[in-house]
Amino acid sequence: MSESIAALFKTLTQGVYVIGVANGEERNAFTAAWVMQVSFDPLLLALSINPQHSSYRLLKEGGAFSVNVLKHGQLDLAARFGDPARDDALSDGDWTMGRIGLPVLRDGLAYFECLHECPAGDHALAVGKVVDGKLLDSRAKPLTYRDTGDLDGASALFPDALEES
Amino acid sequence: MSESIAALFKTLTQGVYVIGVANGEERNAFTAAWVMQVSFDPLLLALSINPQHSSYRLLKEGGAFSVNVLKHGQLDLAARFGDPARDDALSDGDWTMGRIGLPVLRDGLAYFECLHECPAGDHALAVGKVVDGKLLDSRAKPLTYRDTGDLDGASALFPDALEES
Numbered sequence: 534m535s536e537s538i539a540a541l542f543k544t545l546t547q548g549v550y551v552i553g554v555a556n557g558e559e560r561n562a563f564t565a566a567w568v569m570q571v572s573f574d575p576l577l578l579a580l581s582i583n584p585q586h587s588s589y590r591l592l593k594e595g596g597a598f599s600v601n602v603l604k605h606g607q608l609d610l611a612a613r614f615g616d617p618a619r620d621d622a623l624s625d626g627d628w629t630m631g632r633i634g635l636p637v638l639r640d641g642l643a644y645f646e647c648l649h650e651c652p653a654g655d656h657a658l659a660v661g662k663v664v665d666g667k668l669l670d671s672r673a674k675p676l677t678y679r680d681t682g683d684l685d686g687a688s689a690l691f692p693d694a695l696e697e698s
Numbered sequence: 699m700s701e702s703i704a705a706l707f708k709t710l711t712q713g714v715y716v717i718g719v720a721n722g723e724e725r726n727a728f729t730a731a732w733v734m735q736v737s738f739d740p741l742l743l744a745l746s747i748n749p750q751h752s753s754y755r756l757l758k759e760g761g762a763f764s765v766n767v768l769k770h771g772q773l774d775l776a777a778r779f780g781d782p783a784r785d786d787a788l789s790d791g792d793w794t795m796g797r798i799g800l801p802v803l804r805d806g807l808a809y810f811e812c813l814h815e816c817p818a819g820d821h822a823l824a825v826g827k828v829v830d831g832k833l834l835d836s837r838a839k840p841l842t843y844r845d846t847g848d849l850d851g852a853s854a855l856f857p858d859a860l861e862e863s
Contacts, residue, residue: 538741538856538857538858538859538860539848539852539853539856541808541810542735542741542856543844544713544767544807544808545713545733545734545735545743545767546711546712546713546714546842546843546844547711547712547713547734547735547842547843547844548709548710548711548712548840548841548842548843549711549840549841549842549843549845549846564850566843566846566850567734567735567736567821568710568734569710569712569732569733569734569744569746570707570710570712570732570746571732571746571825572746575827575828576703576707576827576828577825577826577827577828578710578825578826578828579734579744579746579823579824579825579826580823580824580825580826581734581735581736581737581744581821581822581823581824582821582822582824583820583821583822584821584822589822592824597826598824598826600826602709602710602840603840603841604835604838604839604840604841605838605839605840605841605842605845606838606841607841608841608845608846608849611841611846611849612849615849615850631830632829632830633829633830640834641834642709642833642834642835642838642839642840643706643709643831643832643833643834643835644831644832644834645706645826645828645830645831646828646829646830646831647826647827647828647829648826648827648829649824649825649826650825650826650827654825654827655748656732656746656747656748656749657746657747657748657749657754658744658745658746658823658825659744659745659746659747659757659763659814660736660742660743660744660745660814660815660819660823661742661743661744661745661762661763661765661810661812661813661814661815662740662741662742662812662813662815662819663740663741663742663743663810663811663812663860664797664798664811664812664813664860665796665797665798665810665811665860666808666809666810666811666860667808667809668807668808669805669806669807669808669809670769670807670808673769673770673771673807674769674770674807675713675714675767675768675769675770675807676713676714676768676769676770676771676772676773676776677711677712677713677714677770677842678711678712678713678714678731679708679711679712680714680770680773681714681731681773681776683704684773684776684777684780685729685731685780687704688704691703691704691707692703693703694703695703695828695829695830695831
C-alpha cells in the first residue's frame with residue numbers, strides 16, 4: 534500500500550452511506566462511500582459496488598437499492614455495516630420498510646429509494662483510469678459541494694416532488 | 699424547484715473539482731461536483747458530465763480528463779469555471795500541462811489525470827432512479843468519508859505507484 538496515493542485519493546470528498554438491498558424477504562445492507570448524483574432529469578444516483586459482495590446479487594435480483602445517509606457521529610453504524618463478518622444486519626429495530634420495499638434506516642440523516650436504471654439520464658458517465666496524480670498541499674482541506682451553497686443554481690433543477698416509480 | 703428535495707440531495711456529500719479536457723491544442727475546463735472513485739484495481743474515477751456541455755466533445759475526442767481538486771476557500775475558482783459565459787478559461791498562468799497533455803491547475807489541492815475507460819474496473823456501476831426519499835434531520839451534518847479515517851482498510855488497496863498509461 535502507498536500512503537501517498539491514499540492521501541491523494543483522500544482529497545476526493547465523499548459521504549458515507551448504508552446501502553439497503555432486497556429481493557422479496559431476503560434483505561441485506563452494507564456501508565459504501567461511492568455514491569453520487571449523476572443526473573437531474575430523471576434524478577439518478579450512481580453507486581459503485583464490488584460485484585464480489587453478497588449484496589450485489591440482491592441488488593440485481595431486486596433491481597433497486599436504498600441509500601441511507603449517515604449523520605456526522607454515526608461512525609458506529611458505518612463500522613457495523615462495513616463488517617463482512619456481521620450476519621444480523623437487519624434483524625433489529627433500526628430498520629423500516631421503504632415505499633418500494635427496500636430496507637430503510639430509521640435514524641439516518643436521510644434516505645433515498647432508487648430503481649436500478651442505465652444509462653445515466655441527462656448526463657453521461659465517464660469512467661477514467663487514473664494514470665497520474667499529485668497531492669499539492671497536504672495541509673489544506675477540500676472545498677465541499679455543500680460549501681458552494683447554490684452557486685451553480687442547481688436547486689432550481691430539482692422537481693417539486695419525486696416521481697412515482 | 700423544490701427546496702425540500704434540494705435539501706434532501708444536499709445530504710449527499712461531494713467535493714468540488716475543475717475538470718480539464720484537451721484535444722491537441724484545443725483545451726477547456728469546467729467545474730463539476732459529480733466525481734467519485736469507482737474502482738481500486740485499476741484505479742478509476744467516474745465523472746458525470748452533461749453531454750450538452752461544450753467540453754463533452756473534447757473529452758470524447760481526447761479520450762481523457764484531468765480532475766483538479768479545489769481547496770477549501772477556492773470558491774472563486776469554482777465560480778469562474780462554472781460560468782458558461784467565460785471564454786478565457788485557460789489563457790492565463792493558472793494552468794500547466796499534465797503528463798498526458800491535459801490542463802492541470804497549478805494551485806489546486808491535488809490533481810488526477812485520467813484516461814477515459816469503461817466499464818468500471820473491479821466494481822460495477824449501478825445507476826438508480828430516485829423514486830422516494832426523505833430528509834430525516836435538517837440540523838445534523840453528514841458524516842464524510844474523510845471522517846472515517848481508515849476504518850474500511852481502503853488505504854491498503856492503493857498501489858505503490860500510479861500505473862503508466
